[in-house]
Amino acid sequence: MSRQPQDRALRTRATLVWAAAEVFAEQGYAGASVTKITERAGLTLGAMYFHFKSKAALAREIVLNQPGRVLPQHHSVGLQRAVDVTLTWAHQLLEDRVLLAGARLVMEQEEFLNEEQNSHQQWARILEEELAEARERGELLGGCDQAALARLIVNACTGAQMHAQIATGRRDLPDRVAEMWSCLLPGMATPEAVTAIDLDTARGQAS
Numbered sequence: 001m002s003r004q005p006q007d008r009a010l011r012t013r014a015t016l017v018w019a020a021a022e023v024f025a026e027q028g029y030a031g032a033s034v035t036k037i038t039e040r041a042g043l044t045l046g047a048m049y050f051h052f053k054s055k056a057a058l059a060r061e062i063v064l065n066q067p068g069r070v071l072p073q074h075h076s077v078g079l080q081r082a083v084d085v086t087l088t089w090a091h092q093l094l095e096d097r098v099l100l101a102g103a104r105l106v107m108e109q110e111e112f113l114n115e116e117q118n119s120h121q122q123w124a125r126i127l128e129e130e131l132a133e134a135r136e137r138g139e140l141l142g143g144c145d146q147a148a149l150a151r152l153i154v155n156a157c158t159g160a161q162m163h164a165q166i167a168t169g170r171r172d173l174p175d176r177v178a179e180m181w182s183c184l185l186p187g188m189a190t191p192e193a194v195t196a197i198d199l200d201t202a203r204g205q206a207s
Helices: 003-031 034-041 045-051 055-064 078-092 097-111 119-136 146-168 173-188 191-196
Strands: none
Touching (some): 003 034, 003 045, 003 055, 055 097, 078 173, 119 146, 173 191
16 A cells, blocks of 8 residues: 555544544443444545444444553653553543543443453553552552552542542542542552652643
8 A cells, every 4th residue: 555545544544533532422332323423524434344344343442542542741660650640541531532432431341342351451450560560669568469459540540530520520530530549559558659659630731
């Protein structure tokens, strides 16, 4: 494929993903349809099926690519990196339609993802890696199960997102995530690590 058609194909694929994200965020998985998505994208059904075999394939694309969109601005490792990932996610969720779609789709993901692929599992794996690094750095208290902690953090962030949506349209989500960490850290981290962690919500904002 020459460069020009290849670039056009990439633009078409991206347009479909963005349109699908808008429709999923507004109407959920069950309420969305291929027709609604292609109309929002201004594309034909043929273009849709060239890139994605089904609505489920589009939903998988959106959910499985969530972590790649959350890139903290600050260099950090271990516990601070775990904090920065969640604060960045909380800020980006306010503006990124793909992340917003993922937040809506999380409640219906059994329709298009298997248990090993689901959103909770992928975020837990990412956080568990950072917590493993935290353990290597001596930041975690002895006896802490890093896999269980990772799942707890993901569950807490999911709950915070849902409550923030109801209460403020998610505007206070970064504050809720920082509050979550302020409660969790004393029970999981050494006193020195707790003191060193920066919970300023501005760490999650784009520069």
